[in-house]
Amino acid sequence: MPETLWTVLLSGAFGLLTASVVVLLTQRWEKQKHLEDREADLTNAQSEEQRWYGQMFLQRKFDALANLHEALVNCRFSLFNADVESIGETVPGFLDSLKDFERRLRLREAELVRARVVASLYLKGESETIRGAISAFIRVRQSIGHRVSDAIRDYHDGKGGQFQWLTVDEADDFIKGARPAMDFLRGLLAPRFPGSPDESTDTSTDT
Secondary structure, three states, X not given: OOHHHHHXXXXXXXXXXXXXXXXXXXXXXXXXXXXXXXXXXXXXHHHHHHHHHHHHHHHHHHHHHHHHHHHHHHHHHHHHOOOOOOOOOOOOOHHHHHHHHHHHHHXXXXXXXXXXXXXXXXXXXXXXXXXXXXXXXXXHHHHHHHHXXXXXXXXXXXXXXXXXXXOHHHHHHHHHHHHHHHHHHHHHHOOOOOOOOOHHHOOOOOO
């Protein structure tokens, strides 16, 4: 066989082998790229899910706990910051003042209960603490409500006298129930980190 024919055959075989190798490498590269693209898609999906969790769930949790803490603060201010400590029958607007005070406390109770229901999704192990605070406010509000009714009846009977907005026992009852819940919520809303000041060194007092 002439030498030129061998050269042609060898060149053809080498070309075919080269083409086969190129095709094989191309297929492997495309398969590897497909796997990498799929892994990247899964990673992006996980990142998006984590981003949604942080933006939606955690934000809603913070808002719910913050609203519950604010509702407790509003209850405390409504009890301890009445416009007048005592009022007699000669004061203009006496009945309106009594009714407005009780109406304001009922509104605070409704806001507190609603905030607790919304936040209950995020309060697993401390529901008793929160329930204790709500029960304390309801007890105090009911006690004041009875006293308001008595004062209004005395006013119509011409007995007059003075009305005490909040008794010492009522104040103690509310603080005893509300303080643990407020401390617990503050801990969730403003967690302490290593090296941060300890609340136990705080000398401020609540009323």
